[in-house]
Amino acid sequence: MKIVVCVKQVPDTAAKVVVENGQVTWGDAPLVINPWDEYAVETALLQQEAHGGDVTVVSVGGEDAREALKHALAMGCGNAILISEPGLENADSLLTSRVLAAAIQKIGDVDVAFFGRQAIDGDVGVTAAQTARVLGWPSLTLVSEITEMDPGSKSVKVERSVEEGRQVVEGQLPAVISVMKDIGEPRYPSFMGIRKASRAEIPVWSTADIGTELVEPAVTWPELTNPPQQEVVTEIISGESPQETAAKLADKILEEKVL
Amino acid sequence: MADKVWVYIDQNQGEASPASWEVVGAARELTGQLGGGITAVVLGSSAKGVAEQATQYGANQVFVCDDSTLEEFRAEPYASLLSGLAKEHQPDVILFPTSSRGRELAAMVAVDLETGVMPDVTALEVQEGNVVVTRPVYGGKLISKAVCSARPQLITTRVRAFSAPDPDPSLTGSIEQVESAVSEDQILTKVAGYSESSGGVTLNDAAVIVSGGRGVSNNPSLEPPADLDEGEAEVWKAQQGFKLVGGLAEVLGGAVGASRAAVDAGYIPYDHQVGQTGKVVSPDLYIACGISGAIQHQAGMRTSKVIVAINKDAEAPIFKMARFGVVGDLFEILPPLTEALKDKLNA
DSSP states (O other): OEEEEEEOEEEOTTOOOEEETTEEEOTTOOEEEOHHHHHHHHHHHHHHHHHOOEEEEEEESOGGGHHHHHHHHHHTOSEEEEEOOGGGTTOOHHHHHHHHHHHHHHHOSOOEEEEESOOTTTOOOOHHHHHHHHHTOOEEEEEEEEEEEETTTTEEEEEEEETTEEEEEEEESSEEEEEOGGGOOOOOOOHHHHHHHHHOOOOEEOTTTTTOOOOOOSEEEEEEEOOOOOOOOOEEOOOSSHHHHHHHHHHHHHHTTOO | OOOSEEEEEOEETTEEOHHHHHHHHHHHHHHHHHOSOEEEEEEESSOHHHHHHHHHHTOSEEEEEEOGGGSSOOHHHHHHHHHHHHHHHOOSEEEEESSHHHHHHHHHHHHHHTOOEEEEESEEEEETTEEEEEEEEGGGTEEEEEEESSSSEEEEEOTTTSOOOOOOTTOOOEEEEOOOSSOGGGOSEEEEEEEEEOOSOOSTTOSEEEEEOGGGGOOTTOOOOTTOOHHHHHHHHHHHHHHHHHHHHHHTTOEEEEOHHHHHTTSSOGGGBBSTTSBOOOOSEEEEESOOOOHHHHHHHTTOSEEEEEESOTTOTHHHHOSEEEESOHHHHHHHHHHHHHHHHHO
C-alpha cells in the first residue's frame, strides 16, 4: 500500500506567541511537527504495519520544515519530500491544497493520504478536504477510528467525530483521511530512527517540478495583533467552611447574570 | 435576482443548528453595509420547514433542495449543489456556521469556485467592498485580520460570536426549489449510521462549561476497589471526581470539559478536551476545577465571559484569568456549590 502523510512545522503549543514590531515571534520556543499531524503519521505507520507498502511524508514550507519531516522519518516513515519555494511562503489553503494534490499525483499510485485535523498556527483546518476535492477523492475528515481498510478491494470504513456523535462512513480508496487525536497516541522516535533521519537526504520539489501553477493566494492576512488585554480583577472567595465558601461563590456567580 | 450575501443553514434531520441563526445575524451586519437582502441555502431531506424558518429569521429568499442524496450530510453532493448555485447567481459572500459540516463544505466550495475560505471568524466589517474578517489564530494567542480578493468570499462564523436575530413570524420570503447536482452513483461516500450518538450539551455551543483537570483524581478520602492496580485506581478516583464536575454541569445545563492532562491520563475521553489541541470554547461561564491553566489550555477558553477557578494551588496560572477564585479542595467545594446553585436557581 502506498501511503502519503502531509505535515506542517509550527511553534510548540507551550510557546508564548506574540506580535512584536509587526512580526510574529515565539522567543526561543522550538518549532515542532504540528501536534495533530503526529497522529496522522502514527496512523500512516499503523496502516503500513497492517498492509505493507511504504509511507512518504510531505511538507510545504521553508527550510525549517525539514525538522518536521525528520521527526516523521524518525518515527518510521520511509521517505520525505519538502515542497519549497519563495512564492509559497504566504500560500493560502487553496494553493497549499493544489500543491499537495499535485505532489500526491507525482508520487503516483497513492492509496491513501493522511492529514492532521488542522495546523495549530493558522487554525484554518480545510487543507485535507480541499486536497480531496482537488484530487476528486473521497474526503474522510475528523476520523477517530479506521475500522476497515482493504487495499485489495479498495474499501475503507471509518468513524468520524461529528457534533451528533461517531458517524460511520464508507468510501473507496484512494481517499484522503484527516485524523483526530483519539486515533491513537503517536509513538516516540526510536534511537535508530533518529540516526537514520539525521542522515536522510530530503529532496526539495518546486511547483514547476510537480507541474502546478504558482498563483497569487486569494486570502491574505494584512494584520496580526496581540489579543486585547483582558482586565480581570480576580476576587478570591473564602469562608469559615467549604459550605460558606460555596454559598458565597454561588451568589457571586449569580450576580454576574450569566446563568 | 439573488442577493449578494448568502447564508448556509446547517440542518440535521430537519432541524437547523442554533449557530445557523447566528450566521443570519452576521449576514445582517453585512447587508447593513453592502445593501441588499439575504439569500439562505437549505439542503437536506425534509428541509422545507427549515426554509420557512429561515425567512422568519430574515432571509429574503431561500434556495431549498429536498433530495434523498442529501438526507445525511456528505460534503461532496452538498458542495456540488452549492457551488452550482453560486456559479449561477454570483453572490459576493457566503457565510457558514463553523461546524464540522460548515467548515468542510466551505473548503470544497472554495476549490470548485477557485476562491478563498476564512474559517472561524469572530467579527466582520466591510472596507472598500471587501469583507475584512477577524479571526483568532495560534489557538487564540494572536488575532488576525484576513481578506479574500476572489469572489465569493467564503466565511465560517465562530459559534457564539454573533447573536441570532429574534424570529419574526410576520416576515416572509420567496422559497425556490432547486434540483440536486449529482446522483447517488456519483457520490464517493456512504453514511452507514452512527456507532455512538453524543448525549447532552456539546462543548462548542455550551453557554456553561464545567471542566476538570489533573486535580480531579486527588481525593485522598476515596478508597478505590482493592482489585485495581495503581494506574487503574488513579483513573477510578478521577472518574469519581468527574462525577462531581458532571453533577455541577448538569445543574447549570452545561457541558463537561477537561484539560489535556486529564485526557492524556485517561480520565475522560478526548471529546471533552478544551485547549489548543482540543476544542476552543467561548461560554458565558467557565468553571475550572483542579486545572492549573497551562498556556495551551488558556488558548481554548480565554474568551469565556466569566471564569471561575477552584484549585488547591494558590499560584496556579488559572487564577490570573479568573473573575472568581477559590483556593481550596474541589472535593469539598463542588458538592455544596452544586447544592447552593441548584437551590438558588430553583427558587
